[in-house]
Amino acid sequence: MSELTAVKLAQQQREVSVAEFFERNRHLLGFDNKRKALLTVVKEACDNSLDATEEARVLPEINVEIIDLGNDKFRIIVEDNGPGIVKKQIPNVFGKLLYGSKFHSMKMSRGQQGIGISASCLYAQLTTGRPLRVISKISPKHPAVYMEIGIDTKNNRAQVFKEEEKEWKKEHGTRIELDIEGSYQKGEQSVDVYLKETAIVNPHATILYTNPKAEQLIFPRATDLLPVQPKEIKPHPYGVEHGILMKMLQTTESRTLQSFLTNDFSRVGPGTAKEICQNARLLPNSKPSELTHPQIEQLMEGIKNTKIIAPPADCISPIGAELLEKGLKKEVNSEFYATSTRSPEVYRGIPFIIEAGIAYGGEQAGDQSIRLLRFANRVPLLYQQSSCATFKAITGMNWRQYGLSQSQGALPIGPVTVVVHLASVWPPFTSEAKEAIAHYPEIIKEMRLALQDCGRKLSSYINKKKRVGEAQQRISIFENYIPEVAGFLEALTGEKKEKTIEKMRQMLSKNKELIQQYKEAHEVTKREAEEKEDQIELKGAIEYDE
Amino acid sequence: MTNKQLEKLKELGNDIIKDIDKNKNPSIDVPIRTLANVQFNQKTKKLELGKKSAKRFFFNVGHAKKFLQTLAVASVSKELLGLDKNAHLRDVFYSIKRTIPNTDVNIVDEQSESDKAIEDLELISDLSREQLHITANKAGSVVGSVVIEDDGDIIDWSKLGSGGWSIPSTVEKVKFKKVNAKFVLYMEKAGTWERLREDRFWEKQKCIIVSSHGQTTRGIRRLLQRLNQEHNLPIYVLADFDPWGFYIYSVLKFGSINLAHASETMALPKAKFLGITADDIEKYNLKKHFIKMKEIDFTRLKQIMNYEWFKNNKEWQRQFKLMNSYKAKVEIQSLSSRGITFISEKYLPEKIKEAKFLD
Numbered sequence: 035m036s037e038l039t040a041v042k043l044a045q046q047q048r049e050v051s052v053a054e055f056f057e058r059n060r061h062l063l064g065f066d067n068k069r070k071a072l073l074t075v076v077k078e079a080c081d082n083s084l085d086a087t088e089e090a091r092v093l094p095e096i097n098v099e100i101i102d103l104g105n106d107k108f109r110i111i112v113e114d115n116g117p118g119i120v121k122k123q124i125p126n127v128f129g130k131l132l133y134g135s136k137f138h139s140m141k142m143s144r145g146q147q148g149i150g151i152s153a154s155c156l157y158a159q160l161t162t163g164r165p166l167r168v169i170s171k172i173s174p175k176h177p178a179v180y181m182e183i184g185i186d187t188k189n190n191r192a193q194v195f196k197e198e199e200k201e202w203k204k205e206h207g208t209r210i211e212l213d214i215e216g217s218y219q220k221g222e223q224s225v226d227v228y229l230k231e232t233a234i235v236n237p238h239a240t241i242l243y244t245n246p247k248a249e250q251l252i253f254p255r256a257t258d259l260l261p262v263q264p265k266e267i268k269p270h271p272y273g274v275e276h277g278i279l280m281k282m283l284q285t286t287e288s289r290t291l292q293s294f295l296t297n298d299f300s301r302v303g304p305g306t307a308k309e310i311c312q313n314a315r316l317l318p319n320s321k322p323s324e325l326t327h328p329q330i331e332q333l334m335e336g337i338k339n340t341k342i343i344a345p346p347a348d349c350i351s352p353i354g355a356e357l358l359e360k361g362l363k364k365e366v367n368s369e370f371y372a373t374s375t376r377s378p379e380v381y382r383g384i385p386f387i388i389e390a391g392i393a394y395g396g397e398q399a400g401d402q403s404i405r406l407l408r409f410a411n412r413v414p415l416l417y418q419q420s421s422c423a424t425f426k427a428i429t430g431m432n433w434r435q436y437g438l439s440q441s442q443g444a445l446p447i448g449p450v451t452v453v454v455h456l457a458s459v460w461p462p463f464t465s466e467a468k469e470a471i472a473h474y475p476e477i478i479k480e481m482r483l484a485l486q487d488c489g490r491k492l493s494s495y496i497n498k499k500k501r502v503g504e505a506q507q508r509i510s511i512f513e514n515y516i517p518e519v520a521g522f523l524e525a526l527t528g529e530k531k532e533k534t535i536e537k538m539r540q541m542l543s544k545n546k547e548l549i550q551q552y553k554e555a556h557e558v559t560k561r562e563a564e565e566k567e568d569q570i571e572l573k574g575a576i577e578y579d580e
Numbered sequence: 581m582t583n584k585q586l587e588k589l590k591e592l593g594n595d596i597i598k599d600i601d602k603n604k605n606p607s608i609d610v611p612i613r614t615l616a617n618v619q620f621n622q623k624t625k626k627l628e629l630g631k632k633s634a635k636r637f638f639f640n641v642g643h644a645k646k647f648l649q650t651l652a653v654a655s656v657s658k659e660l661l662g663l664d665k666n667a668h669l670r671d672v673f674y675s676i677k678r679t680i681p682n683t684d685v686n687i688v689d690e691q692s693e694s695d696k697a698i699e700d701l702e703l704i705s706d707l708s709r710e711q712l713h714i715t716a717n718k719a720g721s722v723v724g725s726v727v728i729e730d731d732g733d734i735i736d737w738s739k740l741g742s743g744g745w746s747i748p749s750t751v752e753k754v755k756f757k758k759v760n761a762k763f764v765l766y767m768e769k770a771g772t773w774e775r776l777r778e779d780r781f782w783e784k785q786k787c788i789i790v791s792s793h794g795q796t797t798r799g800i801r802r803l804l805q806r807l808n809q810e811h812n813l814p815i816y817v818l819a820d821f822d823p824w825g826f827y828i829y830s831v832l833k834f835g836s837i838n839l840a841h842a843s844e845t846m847a848l849p850k851a852k853f854l855g856i857t858a859d860d861i862e863k864y865n866l867k868k869h870f871i872k873m874k875e876i877d878f879t880r881l882k883q884i885m886n887y888e889w890f891k892n893n894k895e896w897q898r899q900f901k902l903m904n905s906y907k908a909k910v911e912i913q914s915l916s917s918r919g920i921t922f923i924s925e926k927y928l929p930e931k932i933k934e935a936k937f938l939d
Contacts, residue, residue, distance in 0.1 A: 508641050514683045515644055519596075519606075522651035526593030526658055537600050538638075545639065 056156055062466040063153045068106060069223075071157060072216030073416070075110050076100070076225050078150030079210060081413060083114035084236060085144050086208070090117035091260055094239040098229065100218065102246040107162055108216045113209035118172035121179045128155050128166050128210070129183045129192020144413050154212060156185050161215035165195050170208040178202035218246045223416045229253065230365055231407050231414035235353055235455055237361035256360040261412075264351040264459075268300040270344075271310070271337040273384045273460040280330055283322040291325070291333075292318035301343045313339040345459070347378035347385040352457045353412065358391045366451045368396035372491035373453075374484045381476040386458035388477070390484035392492050398449035404428075404438070405451045408471070410461040415469055422470035424454040427481035436489040437496035450492075454481055512542050582661050585712065588705045589658045593651075596638075606638040608650060611703045611841065618840045620888040625849035627835035629703075645685070649697040650704065652676040652687055657701065660713035666750070668715050669695055703841050709798070716749040720800045721770075723777050724788030725760040737788070744777065747790075749799040751806065759811045763932070764788045765854070766804060767818040768796070768828050772912050772923070779924035785932070788813070796832060798839070801846040804832070808848055815848050816937065818928075821856040822871075822909035823880035826899075829853045834889050852937035855927070856910055858902035859936070864927070869917060870908035877909065895938055 060066060064074030076098060087094035092115055101109040119127055130152055155166040171178035182196040202209075220226055229243050233253035238260055241253040269278070288294035295307035302310070311318040314336025316329060325333065353361070355373040362371050373391035380386070398405070408415040408424045419425055425445075433439075433446035440446035462472040471477065520534035592608070599606040610633055611617065617630040636650065637643045656672050667675070673694040676687050688694045702709055709716070721744035726737040728745075731753065737745050765787055767773055773791030776782065782789050788807065792800050807813045817832060819825030833851045835843030861867060873881075884890060885900045903909065915923045931937075 511641060511644060511683075511685075512639060514680050514685075515638070515648055518648055518680055518687070519638060519651060522648070522655045523593050523596060525655035526651070527590055527597060529593070529597050534597070534600060538606075541600070541603060541605075541639070 056153065056160070059466075060157075063150070064467065065153070065157055068215060068217040069219055070417075071161075071214060072100070072108060072110070072218060073223065073225050073228055074150075075154040075157070075212060075214055075216070076112065077228060077413070078154050079110070079112035079212075080229070080232060080241075081144035082151055083112060083116055083208070084232075084239060084412070086116035087114055087239075088261060088263070091263070092116060093255065093258060093260060094236070095242075096239060097242045098225075099244040100225065100246045102218065103213065106215050106217055108214055108218065108246060110212045110214065111209065113207065115204065115207040118170045118206045118208055119168075120172060121170075124168060124170060124179065124181055125183055125192030125194050128152055128168060129185050129194075130190060144411055151210075152185065154214070155183065156187070158212045158214045159184050162213040164213040165193075167211040168208065169200060169202055169210075171202050171204055171206050174205045178204075226251065228414050228416060231409070231416075232412075234361040234365045234407065234453065235358070235409045235412045235414070237353070237357045237364070253365065256364045257357055259357065261353065262351045265346070265348045267345055267349045267459065268298060270301060270384060270459075271295070271299050271340075271342055272382050273345075274299075274334075274337070276330065276334060279334065283325055283330070286322050288322060290319045291316060291322055294322045300345050306340065306342055310336045310340045312336075344380045345385055347387075349459045350378060350385055350387050350457045352387045352389050353455060355389065355391075358389055358453065358455070362391050362393050362451070362453060366393040366396070366398075368393035368398060368449075368451070370394040370492065370495045372488040372495075374487035376480050376484050379476055379480050381462065381474040384458060384460050384462075386456055386461070386477065386480075388480040388484045389453075389455040389457065390481065390488050391453040392485075392488040393451040393453075394492055394495065395449050398451065400449040401447065403445040403447055406445065407451060407453045409453070409455040410463075410468070410471060411457055412455070415471070417467070417469040418464070419470070421464055423456075423473050423478050424471060424481060426473055427454070427478045427485060428452060430478070431482060431485060431489070433489065436493040437500075452485070452488075454485070456481075509542070513539075516542070582664065585661050585705075585707055586658065588707055589654050589661075592654055592705060596651075605640070606647075607635040608647065608704060609633045610636050610650075610700050613699070613703065613838060613840070615837055618837045620834065625834065625889070626843040626847040627837065627840045628843060629840040645687075646697070646700075649676070649688060649693060650700055653694060653697045653701050654705075657712040657714060664713075666713045666715050668717075669698065672698065672714055699838070708842060708845065710750045710752055716797060716799070718746055718748045718799065719794065719797045720747040720790060720792040721745065721773060722747055722788060722790045722803070723773075724764075724782050725758075725786070726756065726788060727758040729755040729757055738783075742774075742777065744773075747797070747799050747803055749797060751799050751803045754803075754806075756806075756810065759807070759813075760786065761788045761811075761813060762786045763814045763816055764790060764804060764807050765816050765818060765928075766790045766792075766800075766832065766851075767912070768792055768794065768820075768825070769912060772818065775920075776924050776928075779921055781924040781928065784924075785929065796828060798842070798846065801832060801848070804851075805846055805848055808850060815851040816854040816932070817851055818854050818912060819856070820909065820911045821858065821861065821903065822873075822911075823877055823884055823903075825856075825909075826853075826884055827880070830884065830887065830889070852939050854931055854937055856912055856915075857936075857938060858899050858906075860927075860931075861906075861910055864915065864918060866910050866914050866917075867906075869910055869914035870906060871910065873903075873907050873909055878904075893939075899938065 065071045080096060080098065083096050084094055095115045097113040099111040103109055128151055158164060158166060165182040165184040167182050169178050169180045177199040178201065180198050180200040181194055184193040184195060186193045226245060229241055230253065233239065233241055237256040238258070240255045243251045245251070282298055283294065286294050286298055288297050291311060292304065292307045295302050295310055296304055308318055314332045316332060316336065352375050355375045359371050359373040362373070371391065371393050373389070375389045376387060378385045378387050406419060406424060406428060408419065408422055415422065429443050429445060438446040438448035438450065456471055456477065462474060464470045464472045516538045517535055520531045520538065523529055523534055524531040596606045596608065611629055612632045612634055617632040619628055619630055621628045636647050638647045653672060653676060656675050660667050670691060673688060673691040676694060679686050698709060698714055701712065722737055723744040724737050728735050734757065735745060768791070770791050770793040773789055776789050790800060790804065804815055808815050817829045819828050832848050835847040881900060881903060885897065890896045915927055
């Protein structure tokens, strides 16, 4: 009897395991609430599409559609022109948690753990009971494959409910359809904003989006240049985390710890591997799969205490200042743009590149805090702004010198959008939820330098604008004062007002030309002008009004 | 009389029209009113305005508004002269205060701006505010055995009860019918004046007592000057033993920097300082009423010490040095600690009798 119960219990335990895993980790996976769930599903699907198209060297064309099914249920359709997925792999990609090509590789990419899209599939299954529908085609020569996929939560395995060949006029690509429980709201942290921001940092992508209100938004591409394909490198020991290390140890083909370290990591030769083993107090010929938890801890410690060369930087592909500006230009309507890309730097042994951009003026409100757009590996970060390294970098700067107002420790105020992009093989986040970039001093310093570079360009623009504005204003002062002066003169002398106005206006228009000429010929700083102000004749007076 | 004023204002306008006709940046010559352009005339013992002047241009962003304000008050003054009416500074302010069309700029925002423009106009036109038919607040009271005629009324200063005659801002038209006094005693403080009036000090000592209830106005200064010049009455000043009290005396006697152009009609080179002096403090044991000097008091004292007209005055320098060593000041009213009528019955009669003045 008791034996039976135990067996039963064991079965139940296994049955709940995946679902339970999901329940426990839903906040880490981005399904904390209905609104965020909708965003997460769209985000995971788009990330996959963008990664896939880029890998296949195809200019991405992504069609996102969200249909309101009522009762807080939504249908999400994401279609791309990527390379497609071979039939055999389709169930695993969508129906098995922790399955993916990115998990073991050390390369800059949007997704990292291969958990997102299958988690979305599971979420759909749990909230609406409907399987994920996918149609994929790898080339015009092959027919498209249609499948309906669910997750066998008992065994963490894909369950294929339906499989058939289908006519699809696309040459290649993937289209998925999911029904989930969610909630749609516009504004900050919405799907609309997410896709708009995605368009900024992916200027090579065209995104068509139909939101639940049936409004269609088109984010056209601004360049035909695909991002440079980042080189794939093996993980660097400094960037590896406990869980990943464990996984790697279990799946490695190497027989000894030493060969595991040299084969599966970058920048580790036999000498370094031996040193790590020594520092970890482990035998170099231990079998990797047999390491215990405490031993893995020791290994982590050993890695930390060993000096290892930084990984090569060609595994990162920044957007580039020029393309970032193009991206900003098409999505933020402003009058001035400045962007900056820094050279690669290293945090904790992991290379990264910081890029920043500023869009100033235009339709943006001038009496509010600036808009901060944060990105990690071309993915917008919409949550936890104030705990992000970008926020710290910005608030720690003095923006007044760039012509914006700012109170201590706060975001500056002005008609400005600031973009900060962190590109790295392993972007550090403050938590597993991957919503805010961690506060590494090296990273914050680079962010500040990039922003300062943009800030300098901005302030020279603002100053120039101010000067032109002042000259304009001065002319209008005189224009408006002339009738007043003429009126008082008539009262004093009897000289007809109209006559005086006419004469004085002529004097002013002549001097307007002087301003124009002067502007081209000289550049006098404002302070110098003010010092002289008291001793000038007509010509001089107008001259340094510039 | 009025014609001369009207002519001057018209001239101001005509000069500007001439500039415009010559295609020159329209300008007004404004004498400079800072210490740099004020000299102490050793002969007349008055502060006088120098000859430096600055051009105020219309086509200059820094000048345009003041240029406009100057013309605005000039046109108001011209209107007043034409109507033969007087207007108060505040009225002038309101009559030119309006927004310039197409802008959010007012010709004047504060009365201080129109007041300044009027002071400038006085300098530019060489006409006093009174001549421009602009008046200020009346302030101050006077009691004494004097009969005057003002605006057609006969007024006996000794028969006006507890208020006394209140001094108008312009005393030019006042005619003295009978003056029965040996000197004039001026004090800043209304409280002291009340004391002396109630004690009928003016009757007993055959004098005129004047108080300004605060800052000495032009009307009071002119009244004192007329009593001094036309009736040969000495002027005695009663003020606190403090840098500001000394300054009141200084302004009365020599004129002020800001109104240096008006010294001619206001300064009282013969005025004498009666008290409170450092010697009074010793003699009447007022040290227990010391008020500690503040930073700003020391600064002011230092400035006054260095005024040209005090620099070589040994007696005054002695007072300044004593004050510096006390690090304290004393109010007139501290005399009341010796009895409420001590000032009128003992202090003043004694001082005047012994002629213990500072010059």
